[in-house]
Amino acid sequence: MTTLSAVRYLIEVDAERCTGCGLCAAFCPVEVFALDITALGAAPQGAPPTIVAAEACWGCETCAGQCPTGALRVIAGGAGAPAGAAGGAPAGASDHGAMQQDKAAPLPADRVALFADWATTLKDVLQLRWEPVAISLIPVGEALPDVPVPDERLRYCQSLMAARRGVSLMMPAARHACPDGTSILGLTEMPPKLASGELYLLFRKLHSIEAARRMVHERPCLPPRSIEATVVTPLAQAACEPHVVAVFVQPEQAMWLLMSSSYYTGHRHDLHASGYNAQCVETTLLPYQSGKINVSFGCYGCRAASDIGDDLMFVGIPTALMPEVVRGLVELGSKAIPQSRAKIYLPPMR
Ligand code: SF4
Ligand code: SF4
Known part of the structure; x- marks a missing residue:
């Protein structure tokens, strides 16, 4: 029998370098951040994002890759390690993806x-x-x-x-x-942002939401959790x-x-x-x-x-x-x- 714990991630935001642009929140596919993204691409807002669901983080590094100032780091805490925002309280200890077989x-x-x-x-x-x-x-x-x-x-x-x-x-x-x-x-x-095609537009990989939806629709996909x-x-x-x-x-x-x-x-x-x-x-x-x-x-x-x-x-x-x-x-x-x-x-x- 195999038992496997989830890997936890610490998301560290350097408040000195963060401009509050919201790109990390916009690009995160699983809503780890809370930030008003209506000002996306506008002048610096000043407020760093709040990490509201660190336990949901996949460690994909998309947020860090899109951060224009290098203010954000995603640090693997290892299997079963507590998740949380730097300086904040550990997030919930959800063990999503654990495997017993x-x-x-x-x-x-x-x-x-x-x-x-x-x-x-x-x-x-x-x-x-x-x-x-x-x-x-x-x-x-x-x-x-x-x-x-x-x-x-x-x-x-x-x-x-x-x-x-x-x-x-x-x-x-x-x-x-x-x-x-x-x-x-x-x-x-x-994740909804991927299913809707929204994220592909942000990445500028496709011209329009219609094109993004078509790409998602034509793409094969196995049933979830199969x-x-x-x-x-x-x-x-x-x-x-x-x-x-x-x-x-x-x-x-x-x-x-x-x-x-x-x-x-x-x-x-x-x-x-x-x-x-x-x-x-x-x-x-x-x-x-x-x-x-x-x-x-x-x-x-x-x-x-x-x-x-x-x-x-x-x-x-x-x-x-x-x-x-x-x-x-x-x-x-x-x-x-x-x-x-x-x-x-x-x-x-x-
Ligand atoms: S590493 Fe991926 S899942 Fe985790 S906060 Fe960054 S964008 Fe979201
Ligand atoms: S992408 Fe970087 S600069 Fe922009 S809000 Fe996130 S951490 Fe701050």
Whole structure:
């Protein structure tokens, strides 16, 4: 049985530097602050925001990232630590997101060996720099694999980036830091400011509230509280059956993956990319729900929250497609890939 406490955050506002602009309150997706935001963008008001619901803080750092004067810090207090505003009384000790669940049996050795073989083929044939990542969305009520839970909250995209470097992470809602991705993946309810599209306008990611609403409406989303935890591991060290395999690639490598999945059928791909919610929607949820390979160029969030290179893009492959993709890749790797990389059609240079 696993028992998990929520992570608490201390929100520290430097009253000397704070101009009372209200941006932190406006951008916080879960109403941690109380501040009159009708003067948003106007001249400095002088009064720092009041922290009224520190226990609701996700540690997403959006407030700190938007503060124009660097007056605000979000300090992780660790699992179970008391939450509160600097200099104020500790907030309520709500334990939202706590997890109590049985442990799953280890993955059978033949499955571990198969996933390790897939990882080796992907890396060798494509010459990948990063580990392919096994993604599992564990439904509520299912036993949980034996995978480390981080002490602090992370964004889902950050967990994927860590897994590509060889780190295994299991994150229930209480360890997710991105209100957007967490609700899209079915671990929580969607905060109203995100569901309405309002926050995307503030970020100036979309032109109008109508466009923001449309983006939210067209975006897939799992039912709230249907998923207990996300699990990401290097594919070669999978601890449970993956639903999707994520691969971190340059465009040429993405091309070969698309060709591998068409190798036996000749089908073209109907890809879904938008630049919004790249890792949660485009790399994970679309392949998970559609059973089709998908490509993502990344999004503002994952690029701002990780060290991912500008030259990298992302491919999500449903596990059911992996045997075909791996076989197709081996075939292409026997002739087409080395010939293309040798630039055999390049005219002679003078
Ligand atoms: S870290 Fe995120 S959830 Fe916490 S107060 Fe700042 S914006 Fe709100
Ligand atoms: S965003 Fe920064 S300056 Fe503006 S009210 Fe919040 S803490 Fe103060």
